Amino acid sequence: MSDRGQALVHDVPLDVAQQHDPYPLFERIRKHGAIQRVRLNPTLEVWMITGYDEAVSALTDPKLSSSPVRVDGLTEEMDHQERTNVLMASMLVADGENHTRLRNLVSRAFTSRRVEMLAPRIQEHTDAFLDAIALRGTADLVSEFALPLPMAVLSELIGIPVDDQPDFAKLAVGLIMPPNTPERLAKGARARAELTTFFEPLIAQRKAEPRDDLLSALCAAQAEERISDRELTAMAILLTLAGHETTAGLIANGIHALLRNPDQFTALRDDPALLPAAVEELLRYEGPVSRGVARFTVEPFDIAGVSIPAGQMIIIGLAAANRDPARFDRPDILDIARREVPQQLAFGHGVHFCLGAPLARAEARIAIGTLLRRFPDLKLAAPDETLTRREGILRGMASLPVTFTPQS
Template sequence: MSEQGRTIVHDVPLNVAQQPDPYPLFERIRKHGVVQRVRLNPTLEVWMVTGYDEAVAALTDPRLSSSPAGVNGLAEEMAHQERTNVLMASMLVADGSDHTRLRNLVSKAFTARRIEALAPRIQELTDAHLDAFAARGTADLVAEFALPLPMAVLAELIGIPDEGQPDFAKLAVGLIMPPNTPERLAKGARARAELTEFYEPLIALRKKEPRDDLLSALCAAQAEERITDRELTAMAILLTLAGHETTAGLIANGVHALLRHPGQFAALRDDPSLLPGAIEELLRYEGPVSRGVARFTVDPYEIGGVTVPAGEMIIIGLAAANRDPARYDRPDILDVARREVPQQLAFGHGVHFCLGAPLARAEARIAIGTLLRRFPDLRLTDPDEDLTRREGILRGMATLPVSFTPASPVGARAGAGRRP
């Protein structure tokens, strides 16, 4: 196929999120044009958008669907997913009025006031987790900080009880949607089944005995927004998994990037006023969504000078767009003092913009800011070690061993009856 965009220019492997540096691959694809045909696996060819302006256009265009139901060759698989995958009832794959209805439910419960009121508690939980290893002088910031902190915050926000709480970090693969390997799909199915089994009785309890938490607020809003019980369960699972894994990735990726750039680490440590902008730069430079988000063509769709046929998948490369040289000066350079740059796309754009973005920003700002303040000489234990990434479709560190001068705990604790 000689028409622009029709020739396969590169393979984009399923494990691209685990690669040490996937960005040169995205740049090589972009050099052929901002919309290109790529191969995700030996049997699946899709379209990939790598330009910033084109990504914004695609993310805001209602002609593109979030549901893969009409994709060529996936009808049988999607029928199976509709029956077995509770997340197919979530706003993740909803369009139009259905998406508005589901999003309104969360918007009414997931308010700015609720997030603002949570900030002091996020600080307490952050200090409690750091206290646990402060005197030791070493830590694995993934296992001991980046993963458990967002889970502790979500547990309080959503209203997840301590007793019987499943290991949500290990269940995060439940977000995986087709196409993927059979092994990962099976693992995701088991995770969703376990989370469904956990949440269904908890939702029933919150309907009878509401509390001051997000799950109770969702239950209270259910009747007004005409939400089914399955949709409510899907919403709870989506909020838990998305809110945990993405924020953990943001914190770990951000700290790792700063430690790999000592000048930027020092600049942020010495000038905390840079922190809000630095979080945006870390999201742009090394956000948790590397390959991108999927949209699907219902009719032929023109983008970037290429016409994509109906029934095709388009991957909107958020990480690629965030390093588009047409929109960013020196896009491959980490600069925590960047000013007047286009909004980064790590949280998406348009009607599907991540509802949890304010919470993720608050957690990252508090977590990274406190870490730099309390451990000003924080460093990688072995700067030459090639650290691995977490399994899954999101980009995150599997481990992050650090060293620092031992410090005394600040004395803040996570509260009676709750482990840090």
């Protein structure tokens, strides 16, 4: 490794997802090399990948583990997590045959046909939420649209009874895992405990009385895929949390980006055929995963001329890679008509590629397309610099106040 890479350690704050514009920080780090040492807190230094090609390489390399190993500065907290965090039994942190076994369970139940059948219901839910705000001419598109829409869709898909739904918007902090502040980790642990209490009896009910929903399909496939009850509960929680918060972030971030770029808003409003490409560009430009995904070295690992010892954490910066100027022309410019560009990495890459990507894309296309069609003069109702982001490891808007011409 070069002396330049060894000499510098860059500070990447834990709240980078809440920053108004974290991308200049990623670019400053990348200028020193695509793989750098970064400091997440006073006691924890890790590696961060900001280059696109290097990110793809790391995401597809089987020598990197998704399961936390003993990393200096994380050992005590990870010991506690392994004992208490139900998500440690999910495919989020699984490798090799174990990951394949868990992923097969979802793949068998979460079919493309099931997603395709949801499209009319996504449209119906979208219309209903927009009907509720149409007369007013003002709305918060986070609390009144971007958050409840994917929750309504997931409730039907997974089989969460409407009357029994907890407030999943708040419980989304259950995804918080180390490294993070003690306060956030405790809040995430409480959320996961509530979700476990919610799902365990619901799973037992679906085993006894199957229905036409994803949870029943997961229960039916459980024995064949050798899935434990804890793993099944972890799967239900992961699908709900990840499928809700990431899609809500995609929709809200996408609308926000379009409103900040009126030329792109107008182009998409006037030509709905651009919607599929626009969703890909919005994922690249302002996806919901900002800091990145973690991988761990179980043995010495060499990448792009950099040697990383065993027992180290690597953060693969998906948002940073999506703005790598070596792979994207004018990466900081939103351009929904981009042509012949590399695949954006917002959903990851390789064996851990997001299983819910087709559903998220469908929801975003329908939600954003319908919104622009129904409210063609949509505008921000507050200065952009006053808008804040949601708490957590994912990047999403806390609120998105807008105005438009009221409609009957």
